[in-house]
Amino acid sequence: MAEIIIKSNENEAAELVADFFFKQIETNPKLVLGLATGSTPLKVYELLAEKIKRSNIDVKSLQGFSLDEYVGIDFAHPESYHSIIDNHVTKPMGLDPAKVNVPNGNYETIISAGPDYEKAIAAAGGIDIQILGIGTDGHIGFNEPGSSLASRTRIKTLTEQTRIDNSRFFNSLDEVPTHCITQGIGTIMQAKHLILMAFGESKAEAIAQSVEGGISSFWPASALQMHPRATVVIDEACSSKLKNAQYYKWAFEHKPTWQGL
Ligand code: PGA
Numbered sequence: 001m002a003e004i005i006i007k008s009n010e011n012e013a014a015e016l017v018a019d020f021f022f023k024q025i026e027t028n029p030k031l032v033l034g035l036a037t038g039s040t041p042l043k044v045y046e047l048l049a050e051k052i053k054r055s056n057i058d059v060k061s062l063q064g065f066s067l068d069e070y071v072g073i074d075f076a077h078p079e080s081y082h083s084i085i086d087n088h089v090t091k092p093m094g095l096d097p098a099k100v101n102v103p104n105g106n107y108e109t110i111i112s113a114g115p116d117y118e119k120a121i122a123a124a125g126g127i128d129i130q131i132l133g134i135g136t137d138g139h140i141g142f143n144e145p146g147s148s149l150a151s152r153t154r155i156k157t158l159t160e161q162t163r164i165d166n167s168r169f170f171n172s173l174d175e176v177p178t179h180c181i182t183q184g185i186g187t188i189m190q191a192k193h194l195i196l197m198a199f200g201e202s203k204a205e206a207i208a209q210s211v212e213g214g215i216s217s218f219w220p221a222s223a224l225q226m227h228p229r230a231t232v233v234i235d236e237a238c239s240s241k242l243k244n245a246q247y248y249k250w251a252f253e254h255k256p257t258w259q260g261l
Helices: 010-027 042-055 081-093 110-123 160-169 185-189 201-212 220-226 245-253
Strands: 003-007 032-035 063-066 068-070 129-132 154-157 179-182 193-198 230-235
Touching: 003 010, 003 245, 010 042, 010 129, 010 193, 010 230, 042 081, 063 081, 063 110, 068 081, 110 154, 110 179, 185 220, 193 201, 193 220, 201 220, 201 230, 220 230
Parallel strands: 003 230, 032 063, 032 129, 129 193, 193 230
Antiparallel strands: 068 179, 154 179
């Protein structure tokens, strides 16, 4: 199963993950980063950008692949995932924009956009470390409950719950797009290391089901149980429904020093 790390709060968790990313970038300046949008990873991006600036390391060879994008949204819309990745990752970290990829949600090319994205990931040699958030319904990327655990990058219909969850970023629920293009669960599972982060009571059920429940397409993040290197970083509030929280804390405190995160 995944390694579960429970930190007292979101800031401590973000520090841990940002430190880990920074060390990986220092050792491999050609790292292929798997990026996520949503509010969860924003603190990690902010801390990582500060670390990069302070250190003057060369990040021009880093590559990035984001998980998903809305279909039919203008790239320049402030809530398009193109804009969000640009504003929170590419610009503050000083990455080469030509090396940072977001799935193409244009209606006209949507049929070929998935396979094209898969080809681009393969051409980069695969994703080294993929950061993930999770929806209250257990989705990863925009793979909603019922998504095939072997799925690849493709168009999906958003659930009502996800549209409601994301309506806080738009003026009204009606403005939230109905479709998205997302890396599939099979695509995500091919990244060499997965780091899923989740905070707060509202994600506690999704985390408990995904980590300690059965593997099921109805809790898409439960696929992580089959990944050889998955790390789940949560805060206390988000650990409230885990049966084995005390054990995970104990195991993290007693982990061998050669283990990374
Ligand atoms: P959030 O979204 O980080 O804004 O909570 C996560 C997700 O829906 O995958």
